[in-house]
Amino acid sequence: MNPNSRSRCVLVCTGFIGLFSIFSFRLVYLQAIKHDEYAGLAAEKHVYKQMIYAERGMILDANNEVLAHNAPVETIVADATHFNNREATIALVSHELGIPSRELAEKFDGERRYIIIKREVPAATANALREKLRAGNLRGIYFERDATRIYPNGSMLCHVIGFTDFDHHGIQGVEASMEEYLHGQDGYRFIERNRAGQEIVPYRGQERAPRDGYQVHLTVDLGLQNIVENEIDAAMAQYSPQKATIILMRPQTGEILAMANRPHFDLNLRSEGKPEQMKNRAIIDMMEPGSTFKIVAAAAALNEHKVRPDSSIFCENGLWNFGGAPLHDHRAFSNLSVREILIKSSNIGAAKLALMVGQEKFYEYIRRFGFGERTGIELPGEINGLIRPPKSWSKISITRIPMGHEVGVTPLQMTVAMATIANGGKLIMPRIVKSITASDGKSISSLSPVVLRQVIAPETAKEIGDALRGVVSDSGTAAAAAVPGFTIAGKTGTAQKVNPRGGYEEGKYVVSFAGYLPAEHPEFVGLVVLDDAHTSKPELNYGGLVAGPIFSRLAEKAARYLDLEPHEEIRKALPVQRVEKSPPAERGRKTAAERIALTNAERH
Amino acid sequence: MKRSRRRNHNAVNAASLARWIVMTAFLALAGLSYVYLTLQLYHLGERRKAVENELGSLRNQNDIASAQIAGLTSHSALQRRLKEGYLKMVPISEANIVRLALAPQSSDEDAIQPVINSSGAK
Numbered sequence: 144m145n146p147n148s149r150s151r152c153v154l155v156c157t158g159f160i161g162l163f164s165i166f167s168f169r170l171v172y173l174q175a176i177k178h179d180e181y182a183g184l185a186a187e188k189h190v191y192k193q194m195i196y197a198e199r200g201m202i203l204d205a206n207n208e209v210l211a212h213n214a215p216v217e218t219i220v221a222d223a224t225h226f227n228n229r230e231a232t233i234a235l236v237s238h239e240l241g242i243p244s245r246e247l248a249e250k251f252d253g254e255r256r257y258i259i260i261k262r263e264v265p266a267a268t269a270n271a272l273r274e275k276l277r278a279g280n281l282r283g284i285y286f287e288r289d290a291t292r293i294y295p296n297g298s299m300l301c302h303v304i305g306f307t308d309f310d311h312h313g314i315q316g317v318e319a320s321m322e323e324y325l326h327g328q329d330g331y332r333f334i335e336r337n338r339a340g341q342e343i344v345p346y347r348g349q350e351r352a353p354r355d356g357y358q359v360h361l362t363v364d365l366g367l368q369n370i371v372e373n374e375i376d377a378a379m380a381q382y383s384p385q386k387a388t389i390i391l392m393r394p395q396t397g398e399i400l401a402m403a404n405r406p407h408f409d410l411n412l413r414s415e416g417k418p419e420q421m422k423n424r425a426i427i428d429m430m431e432p433g434s435t436f437k438i439v440a441a442a443a444a445l446n447e448h449k450v451r452p453d454s455s456i457f458c459e460n461g462l463w464n465f466g467g468a469p470l471h472d473h474r475a476f477s478n479l480s481v482r483e484i485l486i487k488s489s490n491i492g493a494a495k496l497a498l499m500v501g502q503e504k505f506y507e508y509i510r511r512f513g514f515g516e517r518t519g520i521e522l523p524g525e526i527n528g529l530i531r532p533p534k535s536w537s538k539i540s541i542t543r544i545p546m547g548h549e550v551g552v553t554p555l556q557m558t559v560a561m562a563t564i565a566n567g568g569k570l571i572m573p574r575i576v577k578s579i580t581a582s583d584g585k586s587i588s589s590l591s592p593v594v595l596r597q598v599i600a601p602e603t604a605k606e607i608g609d610a611l612r613g614v615v616s617d618s619g620t621a622a623a624a625a626v627p628g629f630t631i632a633g634k635t636g637t638a639q640k641v642n643p644r645g646g647y648e649e650g651k652y653v654v655s656f657a658g659y660l661p662a663e664h665p666e667f668v669g670l671v672v673l674d675d676a677h678t679s680k681p682e683l684n685y686g687g688l689v690a691g692p693i694f695s696r697l698a699e700k701a702a703r704y705l706d707l708e709p710h711e712e713i714r715k716a717l718p719v720q721r722v723e724k725s726p727p728a729e730r731g732r733k734t735a736a737e738r739i740a741l742t743n744a745e746r747h
Numbered sequence: 748m749k750r751s752r753r754r755n756h757n758a759v760n761a762a763s764l765a766r767w768i769v770m771t772a773f774l775a776l777a778g779l780s781y782v783y784l785t786l787q788l789y790h791l792g793e794r795r796k797a798v799e800n801e802l803g804s805l806r807n808q809n810d811i812a813s814a815q816i817a818g819l820t821s822h823s824a825l826q827r828r829l830k831e832g833y834l835k836m837v838p839i840s841e842a843n844i845v846r847l848a849l850a851p852q853s854s855d856e857d858a859i860q861p862v863i864n865s866s867g868a869k
Contacts, residue, residue, distance in 0.1 A: 208822065212813070215810045293814055295818045296821050299823055368822075
């Protein structure tokens with residue numbers, strides 16, 4: 144090889160070496176130095192984080208009846224960069240989903256890669272669209288599995304169950320308060336798609352399985368709830384009150400067995416519900432309780448040994464001027480025992496009992512009964528109520544508060560206070576959630592009864608209970624609340640309605656009855672409250688005449704439902720033959736026991 | 748064969764040839780296997796996706812059926828059917844109820860408890 148050729152050869156080789164060195168450097172630059180940046184860009188183009196949604200937990204009643212569950216639906220989304228025939232796709236989607244073409248065209252405008260077209264599309268509709276897109280070879284439309292919340296019982300227990308928003312987050316009721324347990328944890332999966340938008344399965348990346356939400360079991364028994372709903376509907380039809388609330392509670396455990404409010408709404412048509420219908424008035428409405436509050440004054444006086452149940456109190460013959468303001472009784476009473484003060488519902492007697500206890504001590508008892516603080520039930524939005532401290536009281540407050548004026552309490556607080564009497568003086572925290580379980584039935588949490596404090600001595604509670612049995616006797620204010628076959632204890636309440644602008648509204652009353660059954664071994668405590676009931680005559684608008692009979696009917700049915708045996712002594716007095724069939728002549732006659740009808744039977 | 752001719756002839760190295768053939772065959776086989784396995788991988792991926800879709804679809808159908816059952820057996824639905832007259836419920840009179848007093852249970856765990864003889868009950 145001559146020198147010329149050799150130098151030419153070296154030159155060419157050097158050129159090649161240089162060229163390939165540049166390529167090599169570029170390769171190293173792209174593959175090593177810029178790796179993360181380009182890998183990110185590539186991933187952005189092809190890799191998607193596909194969400195795998197966790198299923199929201201169910202809500203069940205005490206007997207595992209479903210109150211809230213999920214139904215599968217699909218969310219239809221689009222990737223504008225994947226369209227191969229935009230116009231045809233718009234026309235088809237518009238036709239199948241009933242969305243105007245112009246609206247779709249606006250949505251698909253641009254290069255957005257994730258456009259939500261429609262949520263909660265039924266599976267059948269989504270399948271039909273899927274088939275037609277496949278047949279027309281149209282790309283760019285995708286289907287995501289989703290679920291919608293279904294409430295099989297519609298409006299029943301609506302304020303307790305609550306509902307969720309579009310993102311499946313609870314915003315009211317147990318759906319909101321138990322959100323942490325119901326929601327679960329969404330999973331995800333990194334996937335790659337080919338040019339046609341189909342997933343390349345072998346290229347699946349990191350994946351996390353979803354954890355479904357837990358199931359929440361309530362203390363509510365739908366059988367009892369049904370009884371309560373029927374009675375509250377009947378009360379609405381009969382008295383047309385502005386608002387109504389009924390609560391049933393088991394005093395020993397604090398379990399809420401039933402809770403209903405009116406007005407109400409259908410959970411499946413929640414978008415049509417009005418704000419007024421959505422309020423759980425049992426925990427967010429404040430009312431002046433009226434005479435049901437007298438149990439606090441009597442309990443305080445008895446527990447402080449200021450009086451005995453048979454101590455005589457002069458009731459001023461129906462009119463007492465105290466602090467420059469007259470205090471009336473609905474009838475002129477002279478001397479009444481403490482027991483009779485509750486039975487006859489004497490305002491003057493209750494005021495004198497509170498005066499004996501003293502302002503500070505009486506206030507302490509009000510607070511010890513749980514008034515002025517949240518009960519702690521697992522429902523959102525509960526209010527404290529309004530109990531002013533003694534330093535804010537006027538001269539006459541000590542005579543007005545014992546009869547349930549100048550205080551604001553929630554229906555649930557009143558129920559809990561009555562349950563305290565039924566429960567031997569123990570204040571128990573009401574609860575609506577019984578337990579939380581995983582979808583496989585494994586127990587996550589089981590809530591046990593919480594005794595907050597011993598408010599009054601058991602003997603005092605028994606003395607008050609004995610007096611409350613008299614309220615439902617013929618000489619009491621709530622004879623109509625009696626339940627044949629059972630001894631019940633209770634107290635009526637009739638309070639003039641507070642005017643939001645100050646003072647009281649003329650001719651408008653909040654009537655109530657709180658009681659428990661059987662009086663000896665209470666199985667449930669019930670409260671019936673009707674706000675501004677309309678009676679045929681204004682003088683009939685009393686707790687004992689309006690709320691009492693409602694309590695009687697629902698307690699009768701509830702006792703039957705719970706299979707409580709009627710009191711033997713009372714039953715003996717009734718013309719009921721046990722085991723043997725009644726003769727035909729007697730069958731037509733309606734016995735007390737027969738009136739204890741099935742829960743689903745019509746009102747008597 | 749004549750000696751002059753044998754000298755001009757390039758002898759085939761059989762061992763080397765065989766080595767090359769084996770190597771080529773191995774490479775060809777490896778290449779084909781790679782292609783085949785890759786295709787299988789895609790194919791299985793598609794199968795997996797199809798099975799997943801089918802499973803999802805079955806779950807959906809199951810959930811829809813559960814929702815329908817829950818709706819049809821709900822308290823409200825039964826109440827509605829009762830009102831419409833599809834179901835008839837008659838209140839049981841007190842005279843037709845026989846209440847049995849339950850035997851008091853011993854607090855002692857080791858105490859003999861009454862049990863139901865399931866085989867005898869059949």
